[in-house]
Amino acid sequence: MPPARLTAPVIMLVDDEPMVTRALASFLALETDYQVEEFSSGAAALERITTGPIDLVVTDFLMPEMNGLEFLTEVKRLDPEIPRLLLTGYADKENAIRAINEVGLFQYLEKPLDNDQFLLALNNALAHKGVRSALHAKIHELDRVLQQRDELSARDEEMQREMDWARTVQAKFLPEEIPTVAPFSLAVVYEPSMAVGGDYYGFVPLSGGRWAVLVADGAGHGVQGALGTALMKFATAGLQGGDFGPGEILARMNGVLYQGLPRGIPVAAGVAVLEPDTGRIRLAGAGLPNPLLVAADGAVHAQPAAGLLLGLVDDRMYTAGTETVVELRPDERLLLFSDGLTEAQDDADVFYGEGPLQKDMPHLTGSTPAEMVRSLADRALAFGLPAYKDDLTLVGISKTE
């Protein structure tokens, strides 16, 4: 069966006897919807081939001037994809056999022609051509797809190299060790995502033996995230030894980030200032999820610390109404975290969310801060992998008597 076509195949009939082409054309007009064109010489037919597509050529062998074999040789040279059929008298059979090898004849048909055999051979030749041209198209398409794949794969590698670079940069700006701030103990889990999410954490020694614990989450991924981290490190550099509370720390960071960041690229941050003298923890926040206090019975209490994101407006105050003071009991834990924890997504893009997080907490009563943050991080990662998109930073704090 010839493949479905939009236009009827064009059949070329060549014979020096018009009676023959006439008869074949009438038969085809009756039996098919093919467009038939008749020619009485090879020369005229060749002229026609150069002007537009032909789907099949049927020619007589014995013709004056140019015989069928010579004609088909030229047809093949002009367009090898046109199937070629040869009509022969019984006496010319040797020539037909020669033609099979020399001009790649599709088939020869002996005269007198059997109409059904003729139509079968014609249809088979057209089907042959159809499959070949479909194959050509597919080979071409495959080349294109393979090329696209190679290009995309090269781009992917390049982006991965950039990511690796960004990850290395980001890691350089993170603290190498966790300070000892008795009577508090601290634990950190930091899981940079494949995408380098721009999380930052740090510890800044303040006046009076106090320490600021910082968690920040810059907008943007990759190189942007890495540069954001570097800028955060810079923003905290001037705070060392200062007599600042958490709100003031955020206000100062906001000033630096507002100057240093392109507009519209905010940073979420949270600060816990540990006061060894009083045993208190002072909290302030700028867009980071509220810190959680995990009570001895596993109940979870969010600690309000919700200020405006850093870097959006100049001269922002973070003190009045935003600072929270926590007096941690020995069997309680405080948790600071970036939204990488609550926004861990599964394959269906469902967020891990704070609900399940709070449900997970009671299982962690009695655990050390290190056990708590590790366990929570593992749950989020298990939930979110392999679509894990964001950095994950968790800081757990406890206090001995």
Add this chain to the structure above:
Amino acid sequence: MNDFSAKFEEKDATVVLVDDEDMVLASLRSFLELETDYAVRAFTDSGEALAYAREGQVDLVMSDFLMPGMNGIELLAEFGRHQPQAPRVLLTGYADKDSAIKAINEVGLFQYIEKPWDNTNLLVVVRNALERRFLVKALQDKIAEIDRAEGKLSGLQNDILKTFI
């Protein structure tokens, strides 16, 4: 039409011949084996031929029309159910030509060949049928290959989306 890049190897093509007459079968078989490298499987019994069709490789089947029990058209129709990719050729005496013509559409014959057959013509018909069968196979392989490549492409795209956006 013999200069195509997807040209098949003759030795990879299995041709099944069915004729109840030993003499005819033997002459067809030895002719094909002499002239080509096709793997030829010959059967005098249509039941055995069909048993082979259920399990073996068939790239073309050629059957006589007049046979005891099942005739050639019925046999080729049944063959088509087991080996739809294999073109079917019918050998007919002149008297059975009308049946052969009917079968072209009903059974989907590739071609019928009248007895006594012309060896060269038979060779051309067999060659064309096999070429078609392997062209279609090459086409299917390419389509499958494209599907696989497209799959990899969208996999890569998903990786990039997940990692970077």
